[in-house]
């Protein structure tokens with residue numbers, strides 16, 4: 387595959403956990419991958435590390451909550467690699483607590499980071515990133531099993547991810563005739579830095595140890611363990627293939643059986 391024919395992917399939150407595994411998987415499948423996260427040093431280091439693995443990767447610091455930052459990010463990706471054909475909206479945050487005690491700040495930030503960002507990125511990549519009118523395209527939103535089931539002490543997170551699933555189904559139907567598919571990938575429990583922070587939060591909320599929380603969560607998973615970032619990335623990679631062309635407007639779980647629908 388020559389550089390000119392390699393498809394271009396943009397992955398948000400590509401410096402850690404699931405996003406990093408997605409960047410690596412897509413680059414290994416022959417994509418040129420542009421990644422972002424807020425922490426500039428982490429972006430630089432990640433790009434450097436992945437290039438050392440022989441992968442074609444570029445990146446920039448960006449905040450997906452901010453429309454101007456999103457605009458600059460998409461412009462930078464197009465400038466580096468050309469029109470984008472795969473967008474992976476992965477950047478996200480956890481957040482919750484007893485609902486009566488939630489601050490406005492927390493609620494709005496979770497919705498801004500997890501849901502409004504998906505709209506901002508998607509619109510920008512369609513309008514100015516080269517996706518609108520393309521004969522092939524993939525929009526893949528990393529939602530959660532919490533986007534289909536309620537999570538105790540996770541109302542803002544669960545609401546944001548339900549929103550992502552709804553947006554995905556609606557846009558998937560809208561774009562179905564065009565050759566651009568739109569799907570949500572819904573991880574259950576995946577071992578990442580975010581998962582560690584979530585366990586710390588629940589341990590404090592229930593006044594127990596992180597080990598107890600780990601045991602409680604793991605016992606809910608029929609497979610008996612957390613999924614890996616690579617297992618989530620594997621489905622994202624598959625969705626970019628030609629044989630996945632008829633999969634659109636879906637929300638697909640990678641969760642060891644935690645979710646059943």
Ligand SMILES: NC(=O)c1ccc[n+]([C@@H]2O[C@H](COP(=O)([O-])OP(=O)(O)OC[C@H]3O[C@@H](n4cnc5c(N)ncnc54)[C@H](OP(=O)(O)O)[C@@H]3O)[C@@H](O)[C@H]2O)c1
Nearest residue numbers: 399401402403404423424425449450477478530576578580
């Ligand atoms: N881990 C799980 O169990 C699990 C389960 C279901 C769904 N998910 C979803 O999977 C996605 C990735 O989660 P993860 O566990 O891999 O998290 P993670 O390890 O915390 O990584 C999050 C990534 O997103 C970036 N990010 C966060 N806020 C951002 C912002 N405002 N703008 C740009 N980048 C931002 C982070 O870098 P900076 O902090 O430097 O910006 C980092 O690169 C999230 O959408 C999450 O909700 C995770």
